Amino acid sequence: MARHSVTLIPGDGIGVETSAAMQQVVAASGAQIDWEVAEAGAACMDIHGTPLPDSTIEAVKRNKVAIKGPITTPVGTGFRSVNVALRKTLDLYVCLRPVISLPGAGGRYDDVDLVIVRENSEDLYAGIEFEEGSEGARRLIEFVDESGAGAIRPDSGISIKPISVTGTRRIVEYAFEYALKHGREKVTAVHKANIMKHSDGLFLRVAREVAEEYAGRVAFEDKIVDAFCMSLVMDPSQFDVVVFPNLYGDIASDLAAGLVGGLGIAPGANIGKDYAVFEAVHGSAPDIAGKDIANPTAEILSAAMMLDHLGELEAAARIRAAVARVYAEGRCLTGDIRRATGLGGEPARCSEFTAELVRVLEEM
Ligand code: NAI
Numbered sequence: 001m002a003r004h005s006v007t008l009i010p011g012d013g014i015g016v017e018t019s020a021a022m023q024q025v026v027a028a029s030g031a032q033i034d035w036e037v038a039e040a041g042a043a044c045m046d047i048h049g050t051p052l053p054d055s056t057i058e059a060v061k062r063n064k065v066a067i068k069g070p071i072t073t074p075v076g077t078g079f080r081s082v083n084v085a086l087r088k089t090l091d092l093y094v095c096l097r098p099v100i101s102l103p104g105a106g107g108r109y110d111d112v113d114l115v116i117v118r119e120n121s122e123d124l125y126a127g128i129e130f131e132e133g134s135e136g137a138r139r140l141i142e143f144v145d146e147s148g149a150g151a152i153r154p155d156s157g158i159s160i161k162p163i164s165v166t167g168t169r170r171i172v173e174y175a176f177e178y179a180l181k182h183g184r185e186k187v188t189a190v191h192k193a194n195i196m197k198h199s200d201g202l203f204l205r206v207a208r209e210v211a212e213e214y215a216g217r218v219a220f221e222d223k224i225v226d227a228f229c230m231s232l233v234m235d236p237s238q239f240d241v242v243v244f245p246n247l248y249g250d251i252a253s254d255l256a257a258g259l260v261g262g263l264g265i266a267p268g269a270n271i272g273k274d275y276a277v278f279e280a281v282h283g284s285a286p287d288i289a290g291k292d293i294a295n296p297t298a299e300i301l302s303a304a305m306m307l308d309h310l311g312e313l314e315a316a317a318r319i320r321a322a323v324a325r326v327y328a329e330g331r332c333l334t335g336d337i338r339r340a341t342g343l344g345g346e347p348a349r350c351s352e353f354t355a356e357l358v359r360v361l362e363e364m
Pocket of ligand 1: 014069071072073074263279280281283284285286287288293294295296336
């Protein structure tokens with residue numbers, strides 16, 4: 001079996017615990033990984049004065065593949081999102097999040113099998129913002145007023161929502177190529193084109209153009225984001241591959257995770273042409289950090305996606321099979337899943353759940 005060098009960024013909060021659990025499970029899967037640990041996040045900021053040192057970016061570039069824990073982003077003030085910076089610097093334009101029912105995880109449905117493809121580089125999430133009262137905000141307000149496009153109150157803060165033809169084309173193409181490669185039948189594009197005609201409207205127009213190129217091979221439909229949310233909650237089985245502009249994709253990811261058992265089991269990946277960074281959907285969960293009660297499944301399933309990416313399909317399949325077995329048996333599950341399933345009994349600690357997974361992997 002080939003050896004692989006992977007950059008590991010444990011991150012903040014529960015990331016420290018879930019990353020350690022993930023490493024144990026990957027080792028038990030038989031995959032040969034050399035971990036190069038790199039720092040980023042709020043704890044790193046306190047020590048090094050930056051939340052994302054150049055050495056961490058260099059480590060990801062060197063190994064081309066990384067897995068990271070969540071990173072705390074201060075709300076409203078403080079440093080800007082490290083996640084956004086990492087995605088921008090490495091041009092990780094795809095955020096890929098499979099949402100699949102896991103029997104025993106307490107999901108609302110047992111037939112969810114969809115893939116979220118979220119644009120990762122633009123939209124309101126691009127971080128182009130003007131603080132209330134700043135010179136930039138003042139000039140922008142003046143420009144909008146003079147252009148006749150509308151009026152913005154002078155005491156407004158402003159966030160810009162750019163959506164480009166280039167950015168849309170490459171994410172929609174990725175969604176269609178993903179569908180073809182994984183035998184999926186339909187791509188749904190989600191937007192609010194009826195209201196935001198020049199950003200979401202552009203997204204829809206380009207999505208339709210790309211869909212034409214795949215006609216007869218992959219089906220296509222579009223949904224307005226509010227109607228999509230209702231349809232997703234009422235019947236998630238109708239969706240297959242779903243492609244979103246950045247912000248709707250972010251929100252829909254948590255919504256979809258909630259349908260299958262919660263953030264504790266939702267994996268993901270940020271993928272670009274040259275680099276890939278795997279990470280769970282959830283954040284640093286400061287409310288439960290350091291207590292050994294976080295559910296590491298999401299990061300472990302993110303590692304399975306990483307192993308697929310590295311060509312270690314067998315090790316990835318073993319991890320997924322072991323996770324499925326531990327959940328189906330239901331004896332050793334963390335508190336979030338016990339709550340989701342309504343099961344009583346003592347919840348397993350993060351370390352106990354991990355030990356059980358390792359035991360199952362060694363037995364398989
Ligand atoms: P969160 O995902 O950290 O937590 C939301 C709720 O889910 C909390 O009650 C938490 O205890 C629970 N939860 C999350 N993951 C869990 C797990 N593995 N096991 C059991 N319970 C789990 O979202 P929140 O509270 O909005 O954000 C906290 C911090 O994380 C913020 O600073 C935010 O910016 C950051 N964040 C970072 C992300 C990343 O690095 N990719 C993604 C999302 C948020």
